[in-house]
Amino acid sequence: MSNETDTPARDFIREIVADDCNTGKCGKVVTRFPPEPNAYLHIGHAKAIWINYGIAREFNGEFHLRFDDTNPMKEEAQFIHAIQEDVAWLGCDWGEHLYFASDSFERMYEYALELIRKGLAYVDDQDAETIRATRGSLTEPGKNSPFRQRSVEENLDLFERMKAGEFPDGTRVLRAKIDMAHGNLNLRDPVMYRILHAKHPHRGDDWCVYPMYDWAHGLEDSVEGITHSLCSLEFENHRPLYDWFIDAINRDRPEPIHHPRQIEFARFNLTYTVMSKRLLRELIERGIVRGYDDPRLPTLCGLRRRGYAPEAIRDFLKSIGVAKFVGTIETPLLEHHQRQYLNQAAPRVMGVLNPLKLVIDNYPDGQSEELEAINNPEDESAGVRNVPFGKVLYIEREDFMEDPPKKFFRLAPGREVRLRYAYFVTCTDVVKNSAGEVVEVHCTYDPATRGGDAPDGRKVKATLHWVSADHAVDAEVRLYDHLFTKENPLDVEEGEDWTANVNPESLTIIPDAKLEPAAAGHEPGWRCQFERLGYFCLDPDATDDKPVFNRTVGLKDTWAKQKDKGG
């Protein structure tokens, strides 16, 4: 069950927002998620989305989705669609509030003109290299541009001509006139506009001067009436500039524009995976994974394909909290929330990954019957189904041992176990191939135990899942493990490639798993539990005659742990 109905935790941002509401500093709370349409979203973005959406919802406010599309060199329309799909899938509804920063370009341009007229911005003819060279360093002040003292008229003229397309890319920029000696480098006459003759995915060829993030972002927030602009920690250094720009516009302005409040929170790292755009792209380009939606990736499309439920992702995000400490979350916490949710929500089914034939010698030849099974022991409303049973079955190879150790409760020669929802069977014999491997297990069954209980009250230590050989559906099953073998994938030897820790066994494909009929006939994205094995999700690669399942997450397995400890 999802935890979403619990009272929300009061993190430091929610306290600030609540305070601003109580003191009348803001009316309706308005937040936003402002992705740049140049990449797929990952679980880290989900935190930002969930904080912004969650706060808007809790305070009965508004949540906006805004594309921060100020750099046509990097942005593509395909991401605009993919991002909307992911945000919607997460369950964050922006309603009518879909915006594009580029729709405000006209307004931003007018504001820029205002700054020029106030002598707070100037056109700089220096090239990028010179600007960088004169910015100074972390410990040394920068130098003023020789163009810093241009007249307002000249600046106005030049900026207008920049916009008109008179100058080639990179020849001029508009800069804010602040302080070339400021300790915060962002305040050393930051660039506001650069010339880019490029086709914009949303505005086409309308513009050839494009605003920089710092100039644009606060204005976007202001235009939309954002009250709390919640972003990640690396923008802390930019807040003084965010505020400076809006204050500069409002200086001597009869009608001041809205001034949102920026608050920063920490991103997080996840063990055994990477989240940076660059690294994710490299994994794909080098063929280490199949694409952005590879189920081993922490991208939202990857998690979706893997079978992660948005409800469970939200529970996870809630559980990690909101603070200013950049921590590393252990992947088992993410998995815990998937199990917790799926345990309530996923119907059970029986499937055998590594089939071993089991023949019931005293069961009549050619006979079969149907046995009733519970669809979800955690949810009575899920009802029951019939599972076909016969003389020849498949059981999990790991569920049989010819020479079992003490703590092994499952099937072994002479031992009686229960076949789930079916009968008690006792192992009487095994058949081996020439290599000495067990290829067939022979048993007898007790007809009196039909349904799974013995009338005489005798107990068995184990219950096995099984599939009738005559009725089995063949399926491909993909098992996933961590993409990296180390908690911190980037922990590599000096000089070693960063992919050195890629786990060669992160994907195991089982081409010939056997499933009960109820596992067939579903739509991609259908989630279920294979009893005793884990949660699985139907992959889009599935065809009509061959289902393909991804293992979302395994069940906890104390026997596996036991086994590991033993040797």
Next chain:
RNA sequence: UGGGGAUUAGUGUAACGGUAGCACAACUGACUCUGGAUCAGUUAGUUAAGGUUCGAAUCCUUAAUCCCCAGCCA
């Protein structure tokens, strides 16, 4: 030698001058027609040193460590 942040069990996160709590992980045990789930329990923490105070994770001072910033990226 600059500016901005951070630091509470293994990992996250609460405690807002008054009993350091919760979750995950780990470990016991109970129960079980999933070695799942559930239930009960155990281990384990305030970066350091001073100071203020009846009382400090919390306030002050100093130090240590870590993160971010020198794009015409966001």
